[in-house]
Amino acid sequence: MTDKPLKETARTTMEWGEVEKYIKQAANAFEAYRLCPKSRRANFLRQIAREIGAIRADLVETSHRETHLPEGRLNGEIDRTINQINLFAAVLEEGSWVNAIIDTANPQRTPVPKPDIRQMQLPIGPVCVFGASNFPFAFSVAGGDTISALAAGCPVLYKAHSAHPETSVLVSGCIERAAGQMNMPNGVFAALVVTREVSIQVITHPSVTAVAFTGSFSGGKALYDAAVRRPVPIPVYAEMGSINPVFLLPDRLKHHADATAAGLVASNTMGAGQFCTNPGLMVMLQSPETEQFLAAYGKQLAEQTCHTMLTPGIYDAYSAGIKHLKSIGELSILAEGKTDKLLSDTAVPIAFRVRGTDFLRNSALREEYFGPASIHVIAEDNAELLEIANMLDGQLTAGVWCTDDDIESFSPLFRILERKAGRLMINGAPTGVEVCHAMVHGGPFPATTDARSTSVGTQAIYRFTRPVSFQNYPEKLLPVELRGDNGSDIWRKVDGELTKKSL
Amino acid sequence: MTDKPLKETARTTMEWGEVEKYIKQAANAFEAYRLCPKSRRANFLRQIAREIGAIRADLVETSHRETHLPEGRLNGEIDRTINQINLFAAVLEEGSWVNAIIDTANPQRTPVPKPDIRQMQLPIGPVCVFGASNFPFAFSVAGGDTISALAAGCPVLYKAHSAHPETSVLVSGCIERAAGQMNMPNGVFAALVVTREVSIQVITHPSVTAVAFTGSFSGGKALYDAAVRRPVPIPVYAEMGSINPVFLLPDRLKHHADATAAGLVASNTMGAGQFCTNPGLMVMLQSPETEQFLAAYGKQLAEQTCHTMLTPGIYDAYSAGIKHLKSIGELSILAEGKTDKLLSDTAVPIAFRVRGTDFLRNSALREEYFGPASIHVIAEDNAELLEIANMLDGQLTAGVWCTDDDIESFSPLFRILERKAGRLMINGAPTGVEVCHAMVHGGPFPATTDARSTSVGTQAIYRFTRPVSFQNYPEKLLPVELRGDNGSDIWRKVDGELTKKSL
Structure with missing residues (x-):
């Protein structure tokens, strides 16, 4: 944040040098952020929700002016955004989302001993999120993409949408204040005011590890095409619309x-x-x-x-x-x-x-x-x-x-x-996408670039994780979720059976 | 299968017309195969394992001649392949792998009623599998890629590896006999003897919905590049090796x-x-x-x-x-x-x-x-x-x-x-990849083209599925796994809690 007036901050396109600085900060923040306890991540999310609630009137006024959407709808969208953030915080606190799978060793097995192998989901790295024009809150700065990435343990580089620039600055401020108050690593979130060309430069930067987008087919497909042609391709979760038959x-x-x-x-x-x-x-x-x-x-x-x-x-x-x-x-x-x-x-x-x-x-x-x-x-x-x-x-x-x-x-x-x-x-209208565990807001191409995922609901977190196995690891090197003592009381699949028991 | 001698069958490159016929058969088989009860899919897999066991001596002799790998190793690899097939059959029989998630309705909720939403994993369609040179059984015809795709409910088009063509024909025969005995839909599996160029034609055919590959970086990357440039891009799971530091x-x-x-x-x-x-x-x-x-x-x-x-x-x-x-x-x-x-x-x-x-x-x-x-x-x-x-x-x-x-x-x-x-x-050597629930045989690019997945272990099944939500669906239209009565006794997440209870 700067001391410039809102209107000016919201519309001043950043130079590449400044953008690159934020990318580097996100890359540096990743290690500290992914290792900070899940409860601290949850507190960070809840604080973002509180900060948004605290400036609700300002947000409604600004976004109404920018988007022409009715105030009732915008208030409802803020409710939904806050609920969504708190839902992800609850998922982090419950903890089973890491999908812990443990296969215990059998040193007596012939012809070769069976090793101890334990798997869980780990975050992948900085994610570039593109905000949508039509949801200034729920699919924008602190919307589902940003929050699911932050929940997963990934820093977010947010590309602000030009349809509601001042609203974006206000919500970015909420995340930045929450990050400060909760002592999150510097660089865990940054809003970028950039041209379309520069946004392509962002997603082709080596430190960026995934892209989330909601918008048009041409916009989403351009990001996909750029990402798959990188020397190191990265996943693109572009939700590009649909005719919803x-x-x-x-x-x-x-x-x-x-x-x-x-x-x-x-x-x-x-x-x-x-x-x-x-x-x-x-x-x-x-x-x-x-x-x-x-x-x-x-x-x-x-x-x-x-x-x-x-x-x-x-x-x-x-x-x-x-x-x-x-x-x-x-x-x-x-x-x-x-x-x-x-x-x-x-x-x-x-x-x-x-x-x-x-x-x-x-x-x-x-x-x-x-x-x-x-x-x-x-x-x-x-x-x-x-x-x-x-x-x-x-x-x-x-x-x-x-x-x-x-x-x-x-x-x-x-x-x-x-x-x-x-x-x-x-017998129901397709509009109104419930934020819950069972929601799939996704679908086969061209609706999205990745049908294996959803951008709404708690399963969205898995867009920004990958499974990692630890073989014959000593307790102290294992993430807490995979240790013998199931201290966080999460569901784990142990030798094929779901259980909350410790080993 | 034809009546031609093994040697000839194994080495006669197919014309595109024949290949296209198999692709169409796979596309036609998909609907019947995905809807057949999971227990029948499991029986099909178990029968494949039995057929392989029944011709073990022939398989060892042929593959030893073709690959020069020691007979002890080949016997061990057949054991591993059979165990892997039976493990996937057990996963299907247990049933919880579909990841059933149910959020029940709340018609009284304000401002809008909460709908009933239920999610599970469904298979994506025909998968093209490329066999590996170095594992004539475990990563070839009836290897992990083929079996996880068949387990998921996807027909398989198998591109035979030229390093062990006769072994491929023998194992293909096992799958084909099992499919016949278990009354699987015609086209659920086909082995293709094709050139590299024609294999690219296969993966760019509109009916093919995913690619699995184990081999070199250049081979895997060529498939990835072709698949992401399709009018409808499809996922590529190419395991391209590694220096394993x-x-x-x-x-x-x-x-x-x-x-x-x-x-x-x-x-x-x-x-x-x-x-x-x-x-x-x-x-x-x-x-x-x-x-x-x-x-x-x-x-x-x-x-x-x-x-x-x-x-x-x-x-x-x-x-x-x-x-x-x-x-x-x-x-x-x-x-x-x-x-x-x-x-x-x-x-x-x-x-x-x-x-x-x-x-x-x-x-x-x-x-x-x-x-x-x-x-x-x-x-x-x-x-x-x-x-x-x-x-x-x-x-x-x-x-x-x-x-x-x-x-x-x-x-x-x-x-x-x-x-x-x-x-x-x-303190262990990387060779020897355990087939179990917790294994990740995958990793960030360039080790693979998709770090979100594994090609070994039961989680491999999710490479060939996608989540689908059913909103306000009547019982009789729902897949059995999502109905109120949890007749198959699987774990489901109901309103956020894992349970085996019926609704």
């Missing part, structure tokens, strides 16, 4: 057309549609029930107005995307939201309809149009509906709205979707 | 110079030194004890002879590498094995010595010379020894031979090595 089955629509439409219109337009999990694609069967649903959906959407989008650039991209969709002959407009008295850069919600055969032929319809837009695909029959499911790219989420009867009639659909997405849901 | 500390050498030398000479020369975990680099302090160790090591090595190497190509590479090392002025020869009456392509064990400063300056000394060679680095003082540890690349293993006194004097060394390798060991 939703299948609306006939019996469900027959009985609940209006309620289904209401749920999906709200999910489409909330936050001006600026969610990675926005349901951008809906697939249904040609039928009177489908027409009933579409009429209800269209009517409800026509009554919606959105707020100003996050940035002029995002608005321009949305407008260009909608213009392109409008130019496609096979698409017809199902409904548009209100267009009178709009503030500048305000997205107009829109929904298109298209026949299944036309959808299958046009790959542009499988792309994400970030904002309150949706494409409604009308399949001619069950086979075409399954064909559409089969040809989908990897997704963050996929959903089905259905009754028990529908489940019987469309059973192959559920198996297909298991191969397409990170999170599957029944 | 061993630090020999002064108090250990003072008291156990001869025994330490005996352990390391055996580890260096066993199997003609053709192990990924061969201790190719030894680092010690300039001292009378070190000279005593080096004298013992040199004397013992001079008495060693090795057998013919695996292939003429491997022998040529070893010879060229040793010739290069002999040309480096700063290296002196510590000892060479016997050279009289050698069979063709027989590696001569050799050990070099070099000063720490010279080692630090010459990156060629940090490369792997696959065979019975080692480089002994004499550091001038503790600081230089630690500097050498610090500049090491990623390794499969790193070891320290030490006493309690040494541990006190060199405590920073152990922390440095934790960041360098997948497996760390005290």
